């Protein structure tokens with residue numbers, strides 16, 4: 001299949017997005033608009049200047065700028081607008097379901113009440129469902145550069161939103177902050193009936209992935225690239241059928257891989273890992289989910305059968321009820337059976 005044909009198939013395939021930080025979908029134009037609306041000073045004179053600053057050599061370079069950008073988010077309406085802008089784009093990419101991360105501590109540390117963040121995001125998600133028919137769920141992420149007591153306090157505060165959050169996650173600076181640091185908070189979240197996911201093996205070693213499995217009891221692994229350095233770990237991930245939410249453009253932008261041609265997704269698929277393709281922080285890394293698929297296809301790493309597998313994995317790896325998964329999987333099969 002030519003790259004143009006693959007691009008057509010990418011556009012046509014229904015898909016779920018399982019690794020998207022909503023704060024990472026803040027486009028520079030919206031950053032400026034919200035800075036004006038909320039009278040917040042930002043250290044950039046123009047949208048071009050913002051984009052020029054998005055040159056990273058490691059995760060921390062990005063995180064510093066990402067947390068600074070989030071300063072413009074103040075009111076529930078800002079969070080609703082942010083979510084809706086993401087879903088408008090995602091719907092255009094044929095995303096039918098998204099499980100989105102948010103970082104409450106980034107906002108509560110600035111005096112923004114958790115209720116403002118959650119209610120705003122939920123309003124945007126409800127409008128996206130009405131406008132595009134896209135379903136979604138919220139995953140509350142703990143910042144791993146902070147301590148476990150802060151994560152426990154955040155979870156306690158979130159208890160009143162329990163019926164509106166599907167799970168907890170772990171993100172921010174990975175190196176030096178192993179998953180085991182958050183074992184108790186993840187145990188509590190599990191006892192509360194929440195799903196558990198964690199970033200591991202993005203920059204951190206394979207042992208961090210093991211800790212996420214053994215100490216956090218994760219239901220899904222975010223990134224996981226560095227698991228590929230450890231064949232026994234890969235075999236375990238395959239055996240346990242764990243879904244990996246991999247983010248190709250993010251990996252290139254943060255120098256986790258040398259270039260797209262060297263991206264491990266083709267090897268991950270060949271090893272039998274249940275891999276998915278996601279955008280991570282699309283406003284910062286150069287594209288939304290279909291841009292990620294197209295970049296992989298253009299680099300020659302994946303073909304038609306891989307695209308179907310990746311789209312199916314996105315629904316089987318989601319936290320949707322089984323009946324919904326079956327409905328989305330049938331829609332993928334319908335695309336597969338279409339005459340070319």
Ligand code: ADE
Nearest residue numbers: 021171172173199280281
């Ligand atoms: N927060 C937002 N994006 C992230 C990433 N790629 N890794 C860790 N924390 C993040």
Ligand code: ZN
Nearest residue numbers: 021171199280
């Ligand atoms: Zn991420």
